[in-house]
Structure formats: C-alpha cells, structure tokens
Amino acid sequence: MGVIIKHDIGTSPSASFSALVTPVVLSVLSIFLTIGVSYAVLPALVHEQLGYGNVMVGVVLGLANATALITRMYAGTHTDTRGPRSGVIRGILTTAVAGLVYVCSAITGLPPMLSLGLLLAARILHGIGESFLITGALTLGIGLAGPGRAGKLMAWVGISLYAGIGLGAPIGNFVLQHMGIVAAFVLIILLPVLGSLPVLKCPEITPGGKKSGVPFYKVVSLISRQGISLALSVTGFGCISSFVALMFTANQWSGAAWALSIFAATYTLVRLFFASSADKYGGYLIAVISVVIEIAGLLILCSAGTPAVALVGCALTGAGFSLIFPALGVEAVKKVSPEIRGSAMGAYTAFTDLALGITGPVAGLIASSFGYQAVYLFGAVSAALALLLIMIGKEQ
DSSP states (O other), X not given: OOOEESSOOOOSTTSOHHHHHHHHHXXXXXXXXXXXXXXXXXXXXXXXXXXXXXXXXXXXXXXXXXXXXXXXXXXXXXXXXXXXXXXXXXHHHHHHHHHHHHHHHTOTTSOHHHHHHHHHHHHHHHHHHHHHHHHHHHHHHHHHHOGGGHHHHHHHHHXXXXXXXXXXXXXXXXXXXHHOHHHHHHHHHHHHHHHHHHHTTSOEEOXXXXXXXXXXXXXXXXXXXXXXXXHHHHHHXXXXXXXXXXXXXXXXXXXXXXXXXXXXXXXXXXXXXXXXHHHHHOHHHHHHHHHHHHHHHHHHHHHOOSHHHHHHHHHHHHHHHHTHHHHHHHXXXXXXXXXXHHHHHHHHHHHHHHHHHHHXXXXXXXXXXXXXXXXXXXXXXXXXXXXXXXXXXXXX
C-alpha cells in the first residue's frame, strides 16, 4: 500500500516528471485499451451473434459514455474524500469486473435477451470504471507532479487516452478474428490488472481527509467558463470523428481513411512537442492560439473542394484541438482548492462527455438538411463562441 501524503509532492523542479506520472499514464492507457477493444468487438457480438440491429449497437456502445457522464460527480467526490489513488484503483477493478461480465455475455447458448442484459450491465460497469479512473488519474497526477505542471500532465494523459483507443481497436479486432469474442473480452480483464501494478506503488494524495462540504453544483460553477469553452471546442472534434468519412464518400473522394489518421497525427505531435506550453505561457494564451487554429481548420474543411484541401483542414483542426483540454484545464485547476480538485476534474471532463453526446445528433440534423460540409461550419461557429468566452474570461 502507498503512503498517504497530505500535500502536493511534485512541485519541486528537481522531481522527475516522467518518474512521477508514468504509473498514472500507464493506468489510463490500460483502461482506454479496453475501450478500444470493446469498440472493435461489440458490433460483432450485438449484430452477428445476438442478431440485433444497428440501433441496438448504438445503444450498447453509447451506454458506457452516458454512464461515465452521470457518475462524474460521484467519482469526483470519492477522489476528494478517499484520495485519487483510491479512485484510480476503483476504476481499474470496476473495469476488470466489467470484463468478466462481458465474457459471461458472450457464452454461446445463452438466450439473446439474457446475453444482451449482461452486455448492458457490462457497459454500465465499463462506464463507471472509466469515470473513476480518469477523474482519479488527473487528480493523482496533478498531486504528484504539482499544479505548476498540470498542463503537461493533462497532455500526457490525453496522449495515453487516444493511444489506448487507437491501439485497442486493432488489437481487439485481431484477437476477435483469430481467437474469438471470449478471448477478446478476456483482454478487458487482464489489461486493467496489468495497468494497476505500477499505480499500486504510488503514494496517496489526500488534501484534507474529510469531505469539503462544497456542493458539486458549486464546483461546476467555479470551472463553468473553462468547461463551457471546452465543450464548444470539442464540437469540432465530434464533427470530424462522426462525419468526415461520410463527407469523403458523398463527394466521391478517395483517402477517407487518411482523414482521421492525419487528425490524430497532428493532435499527438503537438501534444508531444508542446505539452508544457500551457504551464509556461498560461492556459488562456495557449487556448486562444489553439482555438484560432482549430477554427481555421474547420473553415477549410467547410469550403474544401478537393480531398487534399480537406486533409489540410483535418491536420489544422487536430493541431488546434490538441492543447485545448490541458490549456483550459490549467485555468480550471487554478479556480479550485486542492480539497475539491477531484470534483473539479470530474466536472471538467464531464463537459467533454456532454459535448460529444450533443454534437452527434445536432450535426446529423445539419448534415441531413444542408450537407456534410455544413457540419464543419457548425463546428467553426461553436469554436468561435468558445474563443469569445475564453477572451472574456481572460479579461476578467
């Protein structure tokens, strides 16, 4: 068991950042690998083995995200009262239990309704696990590295998050094709267990040791400007992830597979090379620069007449979107005291969940009425509103 520490231990410049936060980053990677695996495996189970349609596939996939959003408050409160390492471990264990329920749902010979019920239960557990893990990991990482390196920590966590999803999907698909659904679901048990080993050696960070008494809605209000700005900025990412392939197809363009890859590449490269920029130059300045770049990318996508121009738009949008979460997160951390940092991180990440949940249906309506490229104008306008809100907040 780790030592309980009642203050931030990583504020010294001499403390090795990578040594402090690598266990946290690995725990995030392990959980989001399981999410990538589930994205690859679940459609095959729901559609082919159980015989349900596309609507049910969507319900099953979306249930974990909805659960994560709903449980952010509880994850934040747990992190603040019992410590962030406890939250990380609870998230890891809950995800492993979800993997066990996934395995049970895939047993051949079960009635389809029973299998579906187990699958829905597994998705709820998976969402709870992700909620506790990411809230605890952000809070633990900031406590270990120090608030002065919060932006860099968030950048590293973001890289591990998207890398986990990006690597987990092909890994899950490979295991599915060669070893079957049950073997793929076994990965969801094993990966969190392996990811938990380094974090078990981390010290616990307990700001106070008792409940802060600050209601969650007041915590939300403290970081609402940063959260709403984040949500508006996330809209552009939601538009690309949901509709860029359909836009290429509708225009009879080749290279649709490159669109998300180029977005992901510029997103990752910017985070790797500029991870500390928000800590050095201030979150508001980096957020303004990032949102301007994102708006430029989305406007290029909106007006693109060739696939090459559209890919340039994807590249710029990925580069711009990359640092918005850590940049605004740095400012959110400054708004709250250490004893409610877990609740603040839970609330802050919930704005992303909410934005992605709303963007899909709204962008779908816009695409149906005005075409796919109009979706990116919607994303650009949303980002422009985020820019306005950020600049007002900076002045205040």
